[in-house]
Amino acid sequence: xxxxxxxxxxxxxxxxxxxxxxxxxxxxxxxxxxxxxxxxxxxxxxxxxxxxxxxxxxxxxxxxxxxxxxxxxxxxxxxxxxxxxxxxxxxxxxxxxxxxxxxxxxxxxxxxxxxxxxxxxxxxxxxxxxxxxxxxxxxxxxxxxxxxxxxxxxxxxxxxxxxxxxxxxxxxxxxxxxxxxxxxxxxxxxxxxxxxxxxxxxxxxxxxxxxxxxxxxxxxxxxxxxxxxxxxxxxxxxxxxxxxxxxxxxxxxxxxxxxxxxxxxxxxxxxxxxxxxxxxxxxxxxxxxxxxxxxxxxxxxxxxxxxxxxxxxxxxxxxxxxxxxxxxxxxxxxxxxxxxxxxxxxxxxxxxxxxxxxxxxxxxxxxxxxxxxxxxxxxxxxxxxxxxxxxxxxxxxxxxxxx
Amino acid sequence: xxxxxxxxxxxxxxxxxxxxxxxxxxxxxxxxxxxxxxxxxxxxxxxxxxxxxxxxxxxxxxxxxxxxxxxxxxxxxxxxxxxxxxxxxxxxxxxxxxxxxxxxxxxxxxxxxxxxxxxxxxxxxxxxxxxxxxxxxxxxxxxxxxxxxxxxxxxxxxxxxxxxxxxxxxxxxxxxxxxxxxxxxxxxxxxxxxxxxxxxxxxxxxxxxxxxxxxxxxxxxxxxxxxxxxxxxxxxxxxxxxxxxxxxxxxxxxxxxxxxxxxxxxxxxxxxxxxxxxxxxxxxxxxxxxxxxxxxxxxxxxxxxxxxxxxxxxxxxxxxxxxxxxxxxxxxxxxxxxxxxxxxxxxxxxxxxxxxxxxxx
Numbered sequence: 131x132x133x134x135x136x137x138x139x140x141x142x143x144x145x146x147x148x149x150x151x152x153x154x155x156x157x158x159x160x161x162x163x164x165x166x167x168x169x170x171x172x173x174x175x176x177x178x179x180x181x182x183x184x185x186x187x188x189x190x191x192x193x194x195x196x197x198x199x200x201x202x203x204x205x206x207x208x209x210x211x212x213x214x215x216x217x218x219x220x221x222x223x224x225x226x227x228x229x230x231x232x233x234x235x236x237x238x239x240x241x242x243x244x245x246x247x248x249x250x251x252x253x254x255x256x257x258x259x260x261x262x263x264x265x266x267x268x269x270x271x272x273x274x275x276x277x278x279x280x281x282x283x284x285x286x287x288x289x290x291x292x293x294x295x296x297x298x299x300x301x302x303x304x305x306x307x308x309x310x311x312x313x314x315x316x317x318x319x320x321x322x323x324x325x326x327x328x329x330x331x332x333x334x335x336x337x338x339x340x341x342x343x344x345x346x347x348x349x350x351x352x353x354x355x356x357x358x359x360x361x362x363x364x365x366x367x368x369x370x371x372x373x374x375x376x377x378x379x380x381x382x383x384x385x386x387x388x389x390x391x392x393x394x395x396x397x398x399x400x401x402x403x404x405x406x407x408x409x410x411x412x413x414x415x416x417x418x419x420x421x422x423x424x425x426x427x428x429x430x431x432x433x434x435x436x437x438x439x440x441x442x443x444x445x446x447x448x449x450x451x452x453x454x455x456x457x458x459x460x461x462x463x464x465x466x467x468x469x470x471x472x473x474x475x476x477x478x479x480x481x482x483x484x485x486x487x488x489x490x491x492x493x494x495x496x497x498x499x500x501x502x503x504x505x506x507x508x509x510x511x512x513x514x515x516x517x518x519x520x521x522x523x524x525x526x527x528x529x530x531x532x533x
Numbered sequence: 534x535x536x537x538x539x540x541x542x543x544x545x546x547x548x549x550x551x552x553x554x555x556x557x558x559x560x561x562x563x564x565x566x567x568x569x570x571x572x573x574x575x576x577x578x579x580x581x582x583x584x585x586x587x588x589x590x591x592x593x594x595x596x597x598x599x600x601x602x603x604x605x606x607x608x609x610x611x612x613x614x615x616x617x618x619x620x621x622x623x624x625x626x627x628x629x630x631x632x633x634x635x636x637x638x639x640x641x642x643x644x645x646x647x648x649x650x651x652x653x654x655x656x657x658x659x660x661x662x663x664x665x666x667x668x669x670x671x672x673x674x675x676x677x678x679x680x681x682x683x684x685x686x687x688x689x690x691x692x693x694x695x696x697x698x699x700x701x702x703x704x705x706x707x708x709x710x711x712x713x714x715x716x717x718x719x720x721x722x723x724x725x726x727x728x729x730x731x732x733x734x735x736x737x738x739x740x741x742x743x744x745x746x747x748x749x750x751x752x753x754x755x756x757x758x759x760x761x762x763x764x765x766x767x768x769x770x771x772x773x774x775x776x777x778x779x780x781x782x783x784x785x786x787x788x789x790x791x792x793x794x795x796x797x798x799x800x801x802x803x804x805x806x807x808x809x810x811x812x813x814x815x816x817x818x819x820x821x822x823x824x825x826x827x828x829x830x831x832x833x834x835x836x837x838x839x840x841x842x843x844x845x846x847x848x849x850x851x852x853x854x855x856x857x858x859x860x861x862x863x864x865x866x867x868x869x870x871x872x873x874x875x876x877x878x879x880x881x882x883x884x885x886x887x888x889x890x891x892x893x894x
Contacts, residue, residue, distance in 0.1 A: 320776045489710035
């Protein structure tokens with residue numbers, strides 16, 4: 131009897147391994163349209179949104195035939211009242227099933243962000259199991275998401291990857307922008323006292339460059355730029371931060387990696403390269419009023435000296451430190467003033483820090499946080515350490531002047 | 534003895550850890566963040582403390598009564614009719630728990646990976662495995678765990694290491710801003726889903742070969758499991774933030790989905806799936822096995838294997854009936870903590886009291 135049961139089980143197992151070796155809802159690669167980017171524009175009707183998909187064309191990307199005259203991606207668009215409905219309409223326009231697992235970039239046009247707000251554009255990205263919540267979000271400044279998604283790029287043929295690397299490059303080296311993921315958008319929106327910022331992307335100048343011939347022109351008629359931020363109040367776009375303000379914001383929120391600062395000194399403009407920056411936000415309450423102290427510590431190199439100064443003297447280095455500190459401090463002060471005057475939203479996340487450090491006092495001022503924010507005292511302390519001066523210890527301008 | 538197999542100390546240690554991690558690993562962070570917010574980890578530590586006491590109670594009761602199962606203990610202490618009812622109650626609980634665990638696996642698989650697959654396919658795949666392992670008895674269950682548990686731990690460890698770059702320590706602040714009340718509430722909510730289900734081990738502990746250092750083994754395993762759960766809660770809150778963790782049904786899966794090391798090492802949430810599936814299958818098999826043995830002992834059968842087929846059919850039919858949707862299924866879990874506490878605290882305490890009274894005579 132026992133032997134019989136064993137045999138039966140063996141047959142069942144064999145059968146299972148034959149029939150259940152794949153998933154039930156398997157999809158092969160050649161049945162899929164892989165998306166690398168998505169975008170949202172205003173629909174033609176008032177209550178509709180237009181969804182733009184950037185679909186990778188595998189036969190153009192694969193292999194060494196970079197000169198093949200096939201477009202590496204194509205964009206299609208569909209409109210409906212909700213995101214999911216629009217996505218399902220996409221099946222009418224492609225022979226293959228759309229696959230969202232590799233979407234890297236999600237672009238929302240500023241028009242829809244200003245007029246309708248963005249709250250209806252994110253739930254699906256969060257709820258669906260196929261889409262990932264670390265997609266990077268961008269705002270197309272005064273342009274259509276479609277224009278940006280259909281732009282051919284020369285150095286990275288895959289459109290979505292190109293935009294992602296654009297963003298990361300600008301964040302890593304210049305620091306005027308920083309990637310914001312879908313999950314950050316949602317968690318910021320969930321917190322009623324904090325303000326949302328989303329990085330900005332635009333074509334400059336605004337000339338559509340969707341044809342493949344553009345790739346053969348060394349003078350690009352227009353380029354994609356990712357710099358600065360769009361500022362949101364609740365979920366509506368209310369304004370922008372320019373690149374310099376964007377960098378100041380990164381300083382405050384401790385998101386700056388590298389940047390360069392132009393330091394005027396002895397009648398010439400010099401450059402200091404920031405290698406590492408760390409910001410600590412200290413908070414305190416004085417007579418029921420919150421106060422913020424920003425403590426910024428930077429390591430820097432002197433990158434370029436155009437003034438006739440003696441770099442071997444310690445006093446020169448001290449001066450460089452002083453002027454660097456001043457320049458950073460001024461940038462940050464300007465941004466805080468502008469936000470307090472024009473936007474009145476807490477894009478610095480000071481409220482969250484106050485809540486973490488002083489939960490009891492925070493409860494009292496939470497409901498009137500906007501009033502407190504407008505005349506919040508922010509003290510800024512910048513401390514630069516200059517580590518190196520490059521490969522030369524003195525300047526040739528000094529010799530030019532015959533000293 | 535109805536079962537001739539024996540397990541050693543190390544195997545029991547692994548079984549206890551896997552049993553506590555199964556199901557709790559994925560659901561805990563979300564559940565506990567909803568009530569206790571940032572202080573979820575304190576709540577888990579509290580649960581671990583209570584859980585250790587429950588383990589102490591379980592082991593004491595079993596070892597005071599010649600290492601018998603709860604069915605035999607209640608029969609000898611309470612007499613035939615009442616003992617029979619208590620035994621039946623325990624057997625029912627184990628089967629009920631099996632059905633719930635089966636449903637949990639099914640919901641997890643359907644809402645995250647195979648969302649077009651019919652439920653019955655998943656039920657059959659999992660129960661046929663459970664059938665096979667249970668048929669061969671406790672030794673095979675323990676050995677299977679011995680082989681697969683390292684995979685589970687490795688998956689957990691790798692996931693935690695790889696999300697280190699995404700962790701934000703500030704997300705854990707402020708500590709205890711709302712006082713102790715939300716912490717107690719949160720720990721009450723989740724107590725029923727791990728440590729209060731320890732009553733399964735009333736049916737497992739009797740098969741351990743060395744009863745001398747039993748207490749040390751089980752309690753250390755309980756503490757290790759509690760600490761691993763704490764790590765998972767802390768990691769989820771640090772990576773996702775409190776609000777998002779509370780919103781997520783499977784928060785650790787969401788955490789694992791975010792792994793992205795240099796755009797190269799990414800999309801490896803299957804590590805977390807493997808941990809979940811291994812621990813969950815151990816828990817499922819143990820509770821089913823406990824149900825089968827309890828049923829056989831209650832009815833004084835000579836071989837427990839005859840029970841497997843009817844009980845597995847009951848489990849497969851009960852599982853879908855537990856709720857129409859995942860929401861209804863979770864909603865019913867409100868009554869779970871008191872229910873499990875009756876079986877792991879109230880009845881064992883009563884039995885222990887009776888055994889002390891009888892012992893004095």
